[in-house]
Amino acid sequence: MTTQPRITVIGAGLAGLTAAITAAESGARVTVYESHRTAGGRARTSEGPYRTNEGPHALYNGGPHWTWLAQRDLIGPLAPLPPREAARLRLHRGGTLRRTPPLAMLRLLRRRPEQAPVDSDFLTWATGEAGEAGARAAANYAAVALYHHDPGSLSAAFVHERLRRAAKLPPEAHYVRGGWSGMAERMVAHAWNLGVRIETAARVDTLPETGGPVVVATSLDAARRLLDDDTLRWDSGRTALVDLAVRTRKGDVFAVSDLDAPGWIERFTAQDPTLAPAGEQLVQGQFPLAPDQSKADGVARAERLLDLGFPGWRERTTWRRDSVATGRTGAVDRPGTTWRDRPRIDRGNGVFLAGDQVAAPGLLSEVSFNSGIEAATLALRAARVGGPGRVDLNLA
Known part of the structure; x- marks a missing residue:
């Protein structure tokens, strides 16, 4: 027996x-x-x-x-992002919000995974492929899946894989209702x-x-x-997290990706209205912090992006929470x-x-x-x- x-x-x-x-x-x-x-x-x-997640917010369907x-029926109901909301993604570059990424960044997205070397840092490799401006923009965009203050310093292969998956169309990211x-x-x-x-x-x-x-x-x-x-x-990230609820206002963006520095703000009620009371929107942002930066530094960056994407957000705020996640954002791989x-x-x-x-x-x-x-x-x-x-x- x-x-x-x-x-x-x-x-x-x-x-x-x-x-x-x-x-x-x-x-x-x-x-x-x-x-x-x-x-x-x-x-x-x-x-x-206000139903905020302590950990990751999206499941990726690429693995x-x-x-x-899914085989065990554990995912449950999903909250799809309406196409009209997806069209409201904005990219912050040079102090303004833009609808389209720089062409150099798009060229990097067309590079095959095996073209990005393990031994080089992403900024050096990507600069050779698309120029420094495009390389920095791509590195900062990839921070949505990295939670690291300097994505360009990490392994090119590591960052490029995350850049491709975060920017893939149709999106790999799905949201659990x-x-x-x-x-x-x-x-x-x-x-x-x-x-x-x-x-x-x-x-x-x-x-x-x-x-x-x-x-x-x-x-x-x-x-x-x-x-x-x-x-x-092992290395991980340190990130300022900003969660707030604002009264609904027509014209708010779905998300803002900062291409000038790592940072991301997203209105999660765009795909799942159950996360906040009727008439309110739940907005969450993550802003990676360098070792010498404080939570206040990250929060200040978040507020500058909120000013651009959510006009009048201070007067509309009904709830807010700021915090820092240290070493809780997953592994990052050095060159x-x-x-x-x-x-x-x-x-x-x-x-x-x-x-x-x-x-x-x-x-x-x-x-x-x-x-x-x-x-x-x-x-x-x-x-x-x-x-x-x-x-x-x-x-x-």
Whole structure:
């Protein structure tokens, strides 16, 4: 008689829930420990009349993440962006809002992924392809999927892939109606139906002695402390976040991308009116901060863009929240590195790592998903279990 394997998952964010579901689908007994009172990690959506997401706001349909969620009916209702709203995207350049990007930036978008080198920084490579002005504009546009204050200093291959996916037509980005918490709740329910035990408000300070593999699906900082492993470090971003609700006014833009410096503002009620009360619009912006910049610096940049895209926004504001996200925006790869150089998933001795800053491919939340799949697969292998649930992500 084969003993049912036991796998422990620490952290119930997207990575942890993905790992738990994958392991349970292969017949393992899975227990998840989550330090917060609710599961979801950064996929939580705030309660109340203004439903803001703490983590990423869009799902991209260009990879296995989307397929895996769809196969399990976990995505839920989507909020499509009306074409009339999509036409209201504006690009800030030279102090004014424009409707079209510079031609040099369009030339870069036509470059194939394999043309962008890993070893060069994006600004140097893109300047050679399209000139410095176009290169800087493209780098700043790509910041919507990077959350980094200097995208041009990162690996050309890394930035170019994100630029192409962020600017792709038709768009890869899709929005979950009602915020990300609904998708997280569906993942939790699916895990429960598979027999996964989820213990919330259960902080773990030392690795549990369960007799089976452990998947650590926390932030890289938390994993470093838990595993007492100082090598668990990788670059991420530091970003000022501005959330506000304004009374509806005809003529407001859908989104503003700053091509002069990294920054993005979007009116999320354009695609999902349920995020704010009737007659109000929920606007959210992210403005990456350099190490010597403060939250006030990022907020000031946001307010300058709001003045252009949302005239009279100060008098119309009904709610506002400013914050800073530090090291919570996913991995960024420097020149000469790829995702394969990040902290490895297999930590040895039956411990496996999952999250958005580890050695797995993908864009934003896709890294958490891919690492959760691989961590669970390796944990099952360590427990000498085969069976369904394996997804070939070509991680070797």
